[in-house]
Amino acid sequence: xxxxxxxxxxxxxxxxxxxxxxxxxxxxxxxxxxxxxxxxxxxxxxxxxxxxxxxxxxxxxxxxxxxxxxxxxxxxxxxxxxxxxxxxxxxxxxxxxxxxxxxxxxxxxxxxxxxxxxxxxxxxxxxxxxxxxxxxxxxxxxxxxxxxxxxxxxxxxxxxxxxxxxxxxx
Numbered sequence: 001x002x003x004x005x006x007x008x009x010x011x012x013x014x015x016x017x018x019x020x021x022x023x024x025x026x027x028x029x030x031x032x033x034x035x036x037x038x039x040x041x042x043x044x045x046x047x048x049x050x051x052x053x054x055x056x057x058x059x060x061x062x063x064x065x066x067x068x069x070x071x072x073x074x075x076x077x078x079x080x081x082x083x084x085x086x087x088x089x090x091x092x093x094x095x096x097x098x099x100x101x102x103x104x105x106x107x108x109x110x111x112x113x114x115x116x117x118x119x120x121x122x123x124x125x126x127x128x129x130x131x132x133x134x135x136x137x138x139x140x141x142x143x144x145x146x147x148x149x150x151x152x153x154x155x156x157x158x159x160x161x162x163x164x165x166x167x168x169x170x
Contacts, residue, residue, distance in 0.1 A: 010063070
């Protein structure tokens with residue numbers, strides 16, 4: 001059991017680092033999010049938060065899918081605020097499916113990863129509910145991070161020093 005946890009940690013960090021450096025994911029920096037952030041930073045925060053929650057609650061998760069689902073959960077590739085083509089309600093209810101369509105064009109996704117992306121706004125998107133620990137963690141982490149960004153005006157990633165340390169070691 002100990003070995004599985006270590007392997008999943010390595011898979012999470014390896015996938016997370018690979019995705020953050022991927023040119024397509026770098027495009028997320030263009031799109032503002034929650035007034036103080038962009039989609040790239042927000043998705044990174046959600047990934048690290050979901051990972052921290054899985055460790056805190058001692059949950060065995062698929063580290064690769066957790067990282068991939070988190071980094072792609074808001075892969076909708078448009079500016080949400082002030083968009084004349086997409087209203088607020090349409091964005092809230094529709095962006096998970098748009099993100100999934102965009103992610104499927106660029107990446108090979110498992111059914112687990114598809115559910116993570118599609119269900120991350122649950123319970124708002126009532127019919128698309130999380131079907132795995134990973135999907136529940138991403139949904140919860142997304143809400144925690146959005147609250148921190150919108151209400152507390154926090155724009156940092158707790159625990160991100162682990163990522164920086166791992167990147168330097170690579």
